[in-house]
Amino acid sequence: MKPSRTRNQEKQMKTIHSFVMSAVGLAALCASPAFAQQATFQVGALTPVTGAGAPYGAGMSKAIEIAVAEINAAGGAKGAKLVVSSEDSQTAPQAAVLGAKKLLSVSNVKALIGVWSSGESLAVMPLTNEANVLLMHASGAPALSGPPVNDKKLGFRFQATNGRFGRAFAEIAKREGYTKPATMAFNNASGLGNTEGFATAWKAAGKEVVASVVYEPNRPSYRSELQSVLRAKPDVIVTGSYLADTTIILREWYQSGVNTKWIIPGWAANADLIKALGPEVTEGIISVETVSNEAAPSYKHYAEAAGKAGINVQGNAYAAMAYDQAIILGLAVQAAGPTASGTELAKKVHEIGTAGGTQVYTFAEGKKKLEAGERVSYIGASSALNFDEFNDVTPDFAAWKIEKGQLVRKYIVKL
Amino acid sequence: MNYADYINLAINGLVEGLLMALPALALTLVYGLARFPNAATGDFVTVGGFAGFGMHHLSGSLVVAGLGGAAAGAAAALAAYWLAFRPVMRRPVITLMLTSIGVGFVLRAALGIAFGHEPRAFEMPLQRAMRFGDISILPADISLALLTIVVLAAVFVLLFMTPLGRSLRAIADDPDLARVSGIRRERCMVAMWAIAGMVCGIAGTVSGVRTVIYPDAGWNLLLPAFAAAVIGGLGSPVGAVLGAILLGMLQELATPWTGFVYKIAIGYVVMVIVLLVRPQGLFNRVQKVR
Numbered sequence: 001m002k003p004s005r006t007r008n009q010e011k012q013m014k015t016i017h018s019f020v021m022s023a024v025g026l027a028a029l030c031a032s033p034a035f036a037q038q039a040t041f042q043v044g045a046l047t048p049v050t051g052a053g054a055p056y057g058a059g060m061s062k063a064i065e066i067a068v069a070e071i072n073a074a075g076g077a078k079g080a081k082l083v084v085s086s087e088d089s090q091t092a093p094q095a096a097v098l099g100a101k102k103l104l105s106v107s108n109v110k111a112l113i114g115v116w117s118s119g120e121s122l123a124v125m126p127l128t129n130e131a132n133v134l135l136m137h138a139s140g141a142p143a144l145s146g147p148p149v150n151d152k153k154l155g156f157r158f159q160a161t162n163g164r165f166g167r168a169f170a171e172i173a174k175r176e177g178y179t180k181p182a183t184m185a186f187n188n189a190s191g192l193g194n195t196e197g198f199a200t201a202w203k204a205a206g207k208e209v210v211a212s213v214v215y216e217p218n219r220p221s222y223r224s225e226l227q228s229v230l231r232a233k234p235d236v237i238v239t240g241s242y243l244a245d246t247t248i249i250l251r252e253w254y255q256s257g258v259n260t261k262w263i264i265p266g267w268a269a270n271a272d273l274i275k276a277l278g279p280e281v282t283e284g285i286i287s288v289e290t291v292s293n294e295a296a297p298s299y300k301h302y303a304e305a306a307g308k309a310g311i312n313v314q315g316n317a318y319a320a321m322a323y324d325q326a327i328i329l330g331l332a333v334q335a336a337g338p339t340a341s342g343t344e345l346a347k348k349v350h351e352i353g354t355a356g357g358t359q360v361y362t363f364a365e366g367k368k369k370l371e372a373g374e375r376v377s378y379i380g381a382s383s384a385l386n387f388d389e390f391n392d393v394t395p396d397f398a399a400w401k402i403e404k405g406q407l408v409r410k411y412i413v414k415l
Numbered sequence: 416m417n418y419a420d421y422i423n424l425a426i427n428g429l430v431e432g433l434l435m436a437l438p439a440l441a442l443t444l445v446y447g448l449a450r451f452p453n454a455a456t457g458d459f460v461t462v463g464g465f466a467g468f469g470m471h472h473l474s475g476s477l478v479v480a481g482l483g484g485a486a487a488g489a490a491a492a493l494a495a496y497w498l499a500f501r502p503v504m505r506r507p508v509i510t511l512m513l514t515s516i517g518v519g520f521v522l523r524a525a526l527g528i529a530f531g532h533e534p535r536a537f538e539m540p541l542q543r544a545m546r547f548g549d550i551s552i553l554p555a556d557i558s559l560a561l562l563t564i565v566v567l568a569a570v571f572v573l574l575f576m577t578p579l580g581r582s583l584r585a586i587a588d589d590p591d592l593a594r595v596s597g598i599r600r601e602r603c604m605v606a607m608w609a610i611a612g613m614v615c616g617i618a619g620t621v622s623g624v625r626t627v628i629y630p631d632a633g634w635n636l637l638l639p640a641f642a643a644a645v646i647g648g649l650g651s652p653v654g655a656v657l658g659a660i661l662l663g664m665l666q667e668l669a670t671p672w673t674g675f676v677y678k679i680a681i682g683y684v685v686m687v688i689v690l691l692v693r694p695q696g697l698f699n700r701v702q703k704v705r
Contacts, residue, residue: 050527050532051532052532054531054532055533187676213675214674214675214676215675215676216675216676216678216679218631218635219635220431220434220622220625220626220635220636221427221430221431221434221625221626223423223427224423224424224427224428224667224670224675224678225675227420227423227424227427228670228675231420243533243534244534244627244629247534247536247626247627248626248627251536251541251626254541254543255541255542255543255544255553255555256543256544256551257543257544257546257551272533272534276534276535276536276627277536277541278538278541280541281541
């Protein structure tokens with residue numbers, strides 16, 4: 001009997017032991033993710049460090065770091081520390097998708113921020129929608145606004161849509177007294193968005209667009225395209241183009257010897273264009289770009305930190321947008337908690353990014369008010385935000401004129 | 416549209432065609448001897464463009480720029496031959512083609528890292544067009560067209576009037592017969608790559624002067640050049656040049672009907688028609704089956 005009892009006892013002991021061990025193991029398994037979720041909130045930064053967006057990408061990354069450091073210095077968002085994982089989108093949709101997949105599946109991010117071009121945002125948004133993750137971007141394509149692309153309303157745009165750019169162009173053309181405009185656009189969502197936005201606003205005022213040409217990019221020459229536009233004798237040509245084709249078009253236009261004026265988006269009519277073509281060709285070109293929210297305390301606060309970090313504060317409006325993306329995300333996490341779902345976070349971002357609450361200009365300020373149970377409205381460094389029903393912002397625009405090889409800011413256009 | 420508009424379109428097309436003719440010629444030269452479509456041709460053009468830009472910046476002379484472009488294009492092509500193509504020369508065509516795509520990637524990436532992606536323009540005064548009624552002609556285009564014609568002529572003299580050219584043509588015609596006739600294949604290959612590289616380098620300088628230079632510039636020129644070479648008959652130098660001019664003019668003259676977005680498609684429609692009706696190309700004879 002004895003030996004068998006011992007065996008029984010042993011069996012019992014083993015059972016208890018294994019039970020305790022598995023319980024401990026199970027507890028540890030359950031506890032560790034819960035613990036990790038409480039302690040950190042994963043953010044993905046998908047910025048264009050290389051490729052056509054390279055002049056802006058590095059500054060955007062730095063701006064995100066500044067914002068996250070501010071949030072963590074203020075004690076984090078609802079106790080959670082924000083942790084940033086970064087990927088280079090290479091300004092290419094394919095690379096952006098690869099980076100987004102990695103951030104979503106390996107780094108387990110709850111929000112993707114810093115996305116730049118329309119092509120990238122359009123490619124990445126189905127993935128973030130699928131994962132129920134926020135996407136904050138600075139792209140212009142009108143398609144990013146409503147369904148089907150943004151039907152879950154998880155996407156937030158911090159840059160004006162190309163349609164709004166077009167409206168700003170129309171406002172400026174009117175103010176400059178032009179009566180016979182023509183348009184030239186690159187055949188993609190951004191280029192067409194600009195010129196169609198212009199044409200819609202212009203025709204709504206009962207006026208006529210005398211010619212419009214859509215062209216394929218990456219051509220060695222656009223002379224036939226120009227010939228077709230110039231035949232209508234426009235007094236101004238409004239473009240939706242990038243830097244390379246703008247350089248070629250303006251060179252060929254100047255050589256043709258025909259007089260006309262130009263209204264060009266700021267990403268094409270910039271210092272590089274003047275450097276490439278010289279002061280004579282570029283004289284009088286109007287360059288239109290959104291401006292940061294320069295009068296706001298949040299802008300002053302941001303500009304100081306960004307300047308110290310080596311960001312080109314005046315020349316890189318996208319860095320301010322990336323900064324705002326991280327700050328408002330932090331405020332939404334503070335309001336909804338770090339374990340909130342993407343939909344809950346999106347609702348909070350929308351609420352904090354619209355008027356009606358107590359205005360706040362920094363994360364620390366917002367956190368204090370949120371803890372006190374107040375509703376807050378974050379006034380951004382890039383714009384006052386004020387998200388519309390599609391989560392789009394309406395920043396102010398500035399008209400710059402190129403005079404003797406210098407970009408001179410002339411006036412602000414509010415839509 | 417009046418007659419002057421069509422003449423302007425034809426002039427634009429001629430200039431674009433001449434611009435395409437040089438890379439198309441380089442493509443066809445490589446195809447003739449090495450028997451594969453070299454996808455890095457466009458990137459040799461870009462290398463030439465950057466070198467030409469650099470030399471023009473230093474010297475201020477377009478001639479020096481062209482020579483610099485030619486030298487750099489030849490250097491890039493020879494380096495690619497020795498380092499990448501020669502080791503896989505006896506493999507199937509698909510291996511060689513994939514190798515050339517890889518070479519192109521490496522060149523584009525290297526240029527991007529070294530010089531950035533912003534477009535650069537030659538620092539030279541812009542001239543206004545000469546006007547004859549409604550027809551306008553650019554003085555710069557005339558000189559660039561002349562330069563292109565001189566380069567084409569030089570290549571043709573080399574191919575058709577020198578012993579080296581005879582050897583090159585013999586190998587293109589029948590490699591086995593050429594070998595048993597005592598033609599040194601390796602020497603001819605080196606010469607061919609150097610010539611193709613020079614042609615690309617000059618093409619890069621010419622298109623750089625006309626337009627802008629950025630790492631993807633030549634890559635964007637590759638497909639039209641390829642279409643031109645196929646239309647003219649792959650392996651036929653005369654065909655490549657005529658094919659390019661024909662394609663350039665057809666594309667521009669089609670725009671009143673097709674619009675500007677689809678003019679590039681015209682090139683490919685013409686290519687498909689040529690391949691259906693005359694598979695060997697417009698200016699090539701039927702290839703022997705080996």
